[in-house]
Amino acid sequence: MTLAREPRLPDPDGWYAQLMAAHRDLDEAASRQLDAALVVLLANHIGDAAVLAEALALARAAVSPAGAAGPAAAPAR
């Protein structure tokens, strides 16, 4: 399987608003932990190592384009 790259969210603005609402009133550490919990839940739902690796590489490249071939390209440890 490969990562779905076409837009799939039925209500993008609604989902974004939900995400922001979940973070409201959280300090930075709690916010980080919320995102981490979300990643764990979604990663488990996906359950496909290749899709997860592809998503991780894409996310890493989005944060640091020059680093696309850097650490994130290595297998996750």
Added chain:
Amino acid sequence: MRLAPPLFPYRRPAALDRPGPEAAPLVIVGAGPVGLTLALDLARRGIASVLLDEEDTVSVGSRAICWSKRTLEIYGRLGLGQRFLDKGITWQRGRVFHGEREAYAFDLLPEQGHEYPAFVSLQQYHAEAWLVEACTATGLVDLRWRQRVAAMETLPDGVRLRVATPDGEYQMQAAWLLACDGAHSTLRAGLGLPFLGQIFHDRFLIADVRMRAAFPTERWFWFDPPFHPGQSVLLHKQPDDIWRIDFQLGWDADPEAEKDPARVRARVARMLGPDVPFELDWISVYTFRCRRLERFRHGRVFFLGDAAHQVSPFGARGGNGGVQDADNLGWKLAAVLDGRAPESLLDSYDAERLPAADENILNSSRSTDFITPKNAAARAYRDAILALSATQPLARPLVNSGRLSRPAILTDSPLATGGVPAAPAPDAPVLRDGQPDWLLRHIGAAGDGFTLLAFAGPGVPPAAAPPGLARVVVSQEETPGALFDHAGLAAARFAAGPGEAVLLRPDQHIAARFAAPELAAIAAAHAKALGHAP
């Protein structure tokens, strides 16, 4: 108070009073669990050794306390298994706590029908004392206490040693040298070998606490408990009312100040509450590395245990990995010294144990990364996983409080035939002449240590073994001389039906499988497992 540790007598070596170097076929340096296990394994195979140790007693403190199922099976083969079971604390359940709550519990050996449990907790000093006793009883282990290697020189056919004793130095020429001298190996330094890897910026306090407590016999691991906030704590029960507690301290802790008994006492009291009386038996502060030598064989010198590789303590992979090194090398050395195998067989020690060490280093490094988050992201993930794990079983596989030692599978062994993974043979309950028995008790003991495990059933006879190869028959029927697989577990665990056969090595690892066994193919696999070129 603890019983006084045994004192082993120093004896003035005869070589001090003789000219020229003493010739010794096989010298082991370091009488810790690994060196002693190797000496005992060799002696069981009829090979004599000289064992040098600079001390004259057993280990101080509990040190390696968790003896894994595979290690217990090895000690079973060496005749000490029952002592571990009788004295040690058997456990197979673990609990993980996060903050004030239990996150989840796990069972390491949910399956019945094994002679040995997942783990036995036992102080290293007890194991060492028994190993010394067993080595001495063989009459083949020349234990030399208070003797240390002061200098070494490698030769094409051995090693020249200068051995220091309380009465001065003497020279020894060893044909084979087995370095079991621990993490600070002087032999490793003597050869100038790089010992590279990762250092972890964290410190841990170990306390052996004597108390009567009602904790169950389980491995308890706390992340961020109220009595030791922000850090982790690990608790194991040991025999003699001793409890081993590991407190994570963080990198900034002052190791000297943390060893102050009053300070340790306060930490333990916070954990146990004000009403539990206890005594401190041993205190140590440690930091650790995960690293290994590039190769474990250097000509006539072999490195085993912590001298060859070091891991973090999470997962009990140090001592157990070292005992498996000895298990792997003992029969190979014996076969080479007996002239039954070419010297090149010994290269398979590297081929098999380097990947095993890497597996241990990988697992223990990952545990340490989880337990000691290196940055805010790692901490957020760890805490999120722990928080989720209390209610969401999906998160529990991610909780890493130590991936507890499992035997190496030896996937790419050069000694295996047909690409079969050289995994340790599984145990199974059997009946022998109507009496309960265990399959593994019959593997690796007879002849050259190789065994053909031949499966039989109604109307299907067991495969024949070629000359010189011991055979053990496992039958679906009660048959004289055979092991009766009354529960069907031997056949199931080996995935072998009547008429099939499995060739097992002296260390009880699988060398080959035969769906339609033929004498020539079995003999060829036997020869290959002994390092003979096809």
